[in-house]
Amino acid sequence: MAKAFLKPGEVSSRKQFQEPNSSRLLGIGESSYDYESIIAASMVARNTSLPIHNYKEALLYAVKEYRTVVVVGETGSGKTTQIPQYLLKAGWTDHGRAIVCTQPRRIATTAVAARVAEELDESKGTLGEVVGFAVRFDNCWDSERTKILYATDGTLLRMMLTDPLLLKFQVVMLDEVHERTIATDILCGLLKKIQRLRSDLRVIISSATVDAEKFRDFFETNVTEDCSSNTAIILSVEGRSFPVDIYYTTYPVQDYLQAAYETTLEIHRKQQDGDILIFVPSSEQVDHLLERFQSNEFQICSLRKDRKRLCCVPLYSGLSYREQLATFQPAPSNERKVVVSTNIAETSVTIQGIVFVIDTGFCRMRVHSPETGMDLLCIQSISRASADQRAGRAGRSCPGKCYRLYTEDCYWKLLTENSVPEICRTNLATAILQLKAIGIENVMNFSFIDPPSAKSVATAFEVLYAIDAITEDGVLSDFPGMVMADLPMEPFLARTLVAAKDFECVREIITIIAMLQVEQVPGDSVFKYSSSREHKSFEAARKPFGVAEGDLLTLVNIYDAFEASGHSMRWCSNHGIVPRLMKKARLLRRSIALSLSNVMYGLYGSAALSKADGLLSQKNPDPSSVIKATLKGFFMNSAVVQPDGSYLTLVGKRSVTIHPSSVLASRLPKYIVYCESIHLKRIYIRNITVIEPQWLIQVAPHVFEKRKSRIEEKWKNLISE
DNA sequence: TTGTGGTGT
The missing domain is CATH 3.40.50.300 (P-loop containing nucleotide triphosphate hydrolases)
Known part of the structure; x- marks a missing residue:
């Protein structure tokens, strides 16, 4: 451990941080924007x-x-x-x-x-x-x-x-x-x-x-x-930022949350006025650290003769706009503000008055694995560029100090110079579809600053072929490929929307897509709840809308009820629903309908508007048509139940578990299809719908009739050329 | 039987 816990009034017997070798002028990218x-x-x-x-x-x-x-x-x-x-x-x-x-x-x-x-x-x-x-x-x-x-x-x-x-x-x-x-x-x-x-x-x-x-x-x-x-x-x-002194720990830190807590106390006890910004990897750890500060409130303010208190506020994207605003308000004169934040404060927002930065050296990152096709959210070391950016947050309005909870040796030897560019760690299907639509036929020859791996390009090709966006030769199809590229959503959703026209359930699919996009934002659920403690009320609120077919039709039910109420605020509050998100869904629906009128029907101006209105009003009461349209986009995500209650995906044979937030979590239907998976402690799947297995062959014969291996061979050649 | 770094069309 770097140092022992400091009791109130106790003088540290050991110097925790090395003095900086020199003051460094650190800049913050101009990305720093404010609310x-x-x-x-x-x-x-x-x-x-x-x-x-x-x-x-x-x-x-x-x-x-x-x-x-x-x-x-x-x-x-x-x-x-x-x-x-x-x-x-x-x-x-x-x-x-x-x-x-x-x-x-x-x-x-x-x-x-x-x-x-x-x-x-x-x-x-x-x-x-x-x-x-x-x-x-x-x-x-x-x-x-x-x-x-x-x-x-x-x-x-x-x-x-x-x-x-x-x-x-x-x-x-x-x-x-x-x-x-x-x-x-x-x-x-x-x-x-x-x-x-x-x-x-x-x-x-x-x-x-x-x-x-x-x-x-x-x-x-x-x-x-x-x-x-x-x-x-x-x-x-040249910039206009102030110098920031960098301090490193003398020894590697074992528990960075503990070290962050202790360092905050040490700053509070010894250092001049000025707010503190602490970077931790996840919102969970933000809350954890906050609880720590709050439960030791009395002890903390007795650290100082003037009994100055700490005013601790959380900052992460899952917070509501109102909760985030608290971060930007100055603390009362008898308090020192401590902002405990995720990566959001590194580039996305700027907080005035920060003089001290505590950097744990970690962040959570979404990584797409081309082998499994799954997204992993893992905690990993930041890069040196990231560390410098974090430090720069302290030098915005006056000279500042940054405490790195790792050694200088670690900074130079273990941290990479730059973070892995997004293009090298995410699912490339959308990007490749767009490139092809712009006219870049040979993606492997495209001039990337850092090229993505051949494996991830190959995976994207497989995915795009499976949903008919490209032909066997890897060429973008006029239909539905070009149409999908024009629609402002992920390829799977775009394929579903295109299919919705054939299954005559455009209205329902538009609603589902809008609701999925609204719910996609971390912390945003149309039902009011902010922590696992409130889960029971979440369950109770959703119950009247839940249907046996699964989550997607449940979302349609919620939206339809909202429409039927005349978009009533009172209705929302009676049902524990967040009006802001329902309004967002409503806006998205119109926008999607309008894109569809432009792209599929070639209509513009008032003709497009009236077509969009038409698309949004034609109801289809048959649930199976909605599910079949969804399957047209997401059939790769079909799975069959196992004796232990988990599921096995039909393509790729991966073991997945229904996320407990799904309406199907306790029902365990035999065959399902899901729209989203996330690898946390286990691979959880969400937004799930019950399917009939014969629909799979009906919807995607090219995949379920074993022609696949020949195509894969062909791509291998295309890519290695 | 439980939970998400940050973006964007």
Whole structure:
């Protein structure tokens, strides 16, 4: 152990942390965005002397002379807000093409757009005119008038389905590229390809320091020794963050939660004022640590002469918006705020006033295993880049301190330099379907910054073939493949929706998809409950809606009852249902219906709207047709019950267990199909429906009639070519 | 018989 537990007033006999070798200037990626209220406050106190201003001329020169500019910028340099404005004023949009700047998250996209619209010109400051944004469900731009468009990376990728050369744009700026989201990675590869066809296009990559050379080399097309022909260049912009002293433990820590607890107490006892941010891997551990602080409240405040208390708040995505807001409110003057957070505080939100960071060195990560086709959620070591990002959270408003609950040796020898990019650890079916729809036939030859493994590409091919998206030759099918690529959902759900038309249950399937997407968010269930302790009330609330067919039709029942109540708030509260999520489901239903009218019926404008309304009103009372449509997408997830109450999947022969939250958990029907699996202590399956085994052959003869091995052989050859 | 790092179309 690094050190013994400190009793109140006791002086530690052993120094827990090594003094830092040197102060390091650490930046926080500009990814740091705030919740809207915080942004509003920061806009009032806006500092006009942003570091980027000193680089304006250099930047404009670089963009003129080089086709790709990699801008390395520390926190608060202002690159996200200023660079598009410089380009606008320098005339880069004068020939009718706009500037687009991507962000990995919706909230940052809209907030930055609002800010730039205001900064640009007060008279023209209306959002949606010169400056606009494009995120799912919220388009606020005008193709004629908008010159600066902020968009999520996923949205720009979608735009490429209709505009593969991005002819609407003169300059494409990818921001926060170091986060390596799957959409940003694919955009990099596509932009490199477009640059070969469009010499006028300019690409700006905004990245953290560590990756700059990698991105420059990726985009550089000059193969000669003559540097004057280079096409890519790095521009470094200083940051505006404060130095953060890093402390490491002297010995490896065995129990990082215990160590985090003790370190907090030590900071509270010895250090000056300033809030503390603690990074732990899971929401469960956030709650665990909070309980610890709360149960020792009295002991903690007696650590200090002024009896200052700790004000401990949790932060993770499963909390409601209201609960999250508490994190951003300043603590009373007689309290020190301690935020116990998951990874969400690393990039997604910024909390003002943090002076101390405690980093356990771990995070929870979703990893897709191509061997089993399962997702694993496992706790693993963070990367050095991640550790630096966490430390940077302490230097936002004044010099700070970061306590790493691992040794310096561990930091350098055990942590990897960068985290594994999303594209190398997730299910690739969606990404490959999109690439093919954009016109990238040979995915193995696609220029990835970090290519995914051949095995995971092969798995994605198998999956896409099984659901008819691609042919035996690996070519995207016009129908249903192209239609599925156009639908904004996972391929299995898209296949189900396409099938729903044949089974005449479009309305029910749209409802199921909307409800599944709403429930997918961790912590979001349409039934009010926040912990396992409240599970009984959850069960009781759901009981009136449950049906023997399973969870999917139960979801339809809940939604239909909500509709029948006239979307009544009172109805929701009477049934223990969260109105916010039902509203979200309602919005999603309309959006899905509209996509379907566009994609399947080729309708736009008011014709699409009335078609969508029609799709949402045609009821089909036959449950089996709904289940057959679902099976068309999810037949790979069919399973048969075992004597011990577990299930064996028919494809792949894996052992899975019905998650206790399913309405079928105690019924154990013989044959089932599930929509979701998650590998926790066991492999749990959720959103389950009872099936008749003969439906499988009816729905997927190509898989259940043993033709599969020949196809697999063919792909092996395709991929090894 | 129990629970989820964070995103996105």
